[in-house]
Amino acid sequence: MDFATLxxxxxxxxxxxxxxxxxxxxxxxxxxxxxxxxxxxGDFVMLGAFxxxxxxxxxGISPALGMFIAALLxxxxxxxxxxxxLARILKQDQHNQLLATLGLSIxxxxxxxxxxxxxxxxxxxxxxxxxxxxxxxxxxxxxxFVALVGVCLYLALLYVLNYSRWGTLMRLASDDPExxxxxxxxxxxxxxxAFIIGGFSAGIAGGLVSLVLYVQPLVGxxxxxxAFAIIALGGLGSVPGAMIGAVVLSIVEGIVNAFVxxxxxxxxxxxxxxxxxxxxxxxxxxxxKELRS
Amino acid sequence: MSTKIxxxxxxxxxxxxxxxxxxxxxxxxxxxxxxxxxxxxxxxLSWDVxxxxxxxxxxxxGFFGIGAYFSAMFAEFHPAxxxxxxxxxxxxxxxxxxxLTLRLQRVYFTIATLGxxxxxxxxxxxxxxxxxxxxxxxxxxxxGGDPAAQLLVGTALLVIAAVISDVVLSAWFRPAFxxxxxxxxxxxxxxxxxxxxxxxxxxxxxxxxxxxxVLYAGLYGYIVPGDVFNLNWSVLPLAVTILGGMDTTLxxxxxxxxxxxxxxxxxxxxxxxxxQVVYGGxxxxxxxxxxxxxxxxxxxxVMRLRSDATKADKP
Numbered sequence: 332m333d334f335a336t337l338x339x340x341x342x343x344x345x346x347x348x349x350x351x352x353x354x355x356x357x358x359x360x361x362x363x364x365x366x367x368x369x370x371x372x373g374d375f376v377m378l379g380a381f382x383x384x385x386x387x388x389x390x391g392i393s394p395a396l397g398m399f400i401a402a403l404l405x406x407x408x409x410x411x412x413x414x415x416x417l418a419r420i421l422k423q424d425q426h427n428q429l430l431a432t433l434g435l436s437i438x439x440x441x442x443x444x445x446x447x448x449x450x451x452x453x454x455x456x457x458x459x460x461x462x463x464x465x466x467x468x469x470x471x472x473x474x475x476f477v478a479l480v481g482v483c484l485y486l487a488l489l490y491v492l493n494y495s496r497w498g499t500l501m502r503l504a505s506d507d508p509e510x511x512x513x514x515x516x517x518x519x520x521x522x523x524x525a526f527i528i529g530g531f532s533a534g535i536a537g538g539l540v541s542l543v544l545y546v547q548p549l550v551g552x553x554x555x556x557x558a559f560a561i562i563a564l565g566g567l568g569s570v571p572g573a574m575i576g577a578v579v580l581s582i583v584e585g586i587v588n589a590f591v592x593x594x595x596x597x598x599x600x601x602x603x604x605x606x607x608x609x610x611x612x613x614x615x616x617x618x619x620k621e622l623r624s
Numbered sequence: 625m626s627t628k629i630x631x632x633x634x635x636x637x638x639x640x641x642x643x644x645x646x647x648x649x650x651x652x653x654x655x656x657x658x659x660x661x662x663x664x665x666x667x668x669l670s671w672d673v674x675x676x677x678x679x680x681x682x683x684x685x686g687f688f689g690i691g692a693y694f695s696a697m698f699a700e701f702h703p704a705x706x707x708x709x710x711x712x713x714x715x716x717x718x719x720x721x722x723x724l725t726l727r728l729q730r731v732y733f734t735i736a737t738l739g740x741x742x743x744x745x746x747x748x749x750x751x752x753x754x755x756x757x758x759x760x761x762x763x764x765x766x767x768g769g770d771p772a773a774q775l776l777v778g779t780a781l782l783v784i785a786a787v788i789s790d791v792v793l794s795a796w797f798r799p800a801f802x803x804x805x806x807x808x809x810x811x812x813x814x815x816x817x818x819x820x821x822x823x824x825x826x827x828x829x830x831x832x833x834x835x836x837x838v839l840y841a842g843l844y845g846y847i848v849p850g851d852v853f854n855l856n857w858s859v860l861p862l863a864v865t866i867l868g869g870m871d872t873t874l875x876x877x878x879x880x881x882x883x884x885x886x887x888x889x890x891x892x893x894x895x896x897x898x899x900q901v902v903y904g905g906x907x908x909x910x911x912x913x914x915x916x917x918x919x920x921x922x923x924x925x926v927m928r929l930r931s932d933a934t935k936a937d938k939p
Binding site for chain 2: 362368416419420423424425426427429430431433434435436437438439440441442444445448449552556559560563567593596597598599600601602603604606607610611614615616619
């Protein structure tokens, strides 16, 4: 084995890490602020992928633009879901909230299967960026584009959360909702904001999915489950943790897929072996804080 | 409010009569539906037992699959061996999972159990000499493959599960479970053996989930990893229990019957693809409208009627 055979899967894994981070950072933001694990987050990604796919195939809109349209639509849909449903169940027990978003996920996946059939489709458009050749290592242009957009999205989320008025509002509302209310802040608006931003990033991630994966109703569950492992790995609610978790997972997955015979069919198994190993040492993930009861 | 086992005898009798009645008089289609209800109800009771000490699991597909697979791997001997192997392996796996996840709080626990169930496909694929790998494996048929007899076996298991569930709800266990669920810090300091109680809940829950898996595997005599280690088997018990009413024995049973019937109706109208859309719709409707489940909702109505009656008695 020489250097190039090792570097090729490694670089492709990093492109995958970028996509995973795009999915997981929105999810961890939603949990960090509202303290609800949104099991339907992956399905918003799936819807975003379908929107980008249909915009490209029916109207000839490039996915580079289409993913922003998808993001705006998913943001709007998230607002609808938050105000219409989730805002009403914030006071309920944890298991009810869990089931609520699971129900949402089941509803979205099956509606998608009825509307668009469960078939997998591949989006055939010209690559947005040229293929990158580094000696004997080649990175396809689409993977490169996914990696770049994923990183940009992640940095944008970090900026919004840490340096903007919205970010301050969300952090105050999540740290101590009662105090925030007494200080005249609109906690409900902060929570809605977290879901809208999460939905927006899910839409972008969906656009990326349509470029590198098959577009199908179940793709969201697949990514969503990995995203849970990632955010638990990094620490629930921690945006930097989501990036670290995504990198760790995608590299381990890349290595197993490339070098373990039959490892390609292990699927999420890999993710959760890594997760359990981390939990043995740190029960709240790498960057997580202990949950208050 | 703790449950006195003796008062529950009519419930067990009703389950037994219902299952037995279906087995003798119903047509094959209804018997298949009843079998589906029994498997789901077993799994739901298994889930509820664990949830009573505050552990919200999304990993019951794991117990289900372990039960199914171990029963299949030990299928060649006496007919009782698959049951012992499946249930025993699940009890051990549950105890191990319990020890591994003792320190995990709430959502971390849920995600870890989700992972437990999904990761189990990996050993099935690796040790394909024993498990048949991706191609699947053929367990021994329960009751020789006669659906009516299978339903009787399932009904008997369900009655046992209901008794176990009621024992956990009785004065022996309920206070400890309640303490651990609501005030975990306080439980230890007031003398509740937290670790032992949690592990006991795990073992009971695992054994019941394993029994559901053994029964399911023996219904048709063929399983593949993607069929039993499937997220659906983790979501189903959570959904039917919350719909029916948590922390009760009747709730999971009621919820299973309602959801399974709705599923059949949806399958008839929507067809094979996407019929589970009703699952999503029903879950959202219940969470929004009756968050305490059917059992809680009905109880609320009964209580209100009763208090109205007592008010009416007084001049």
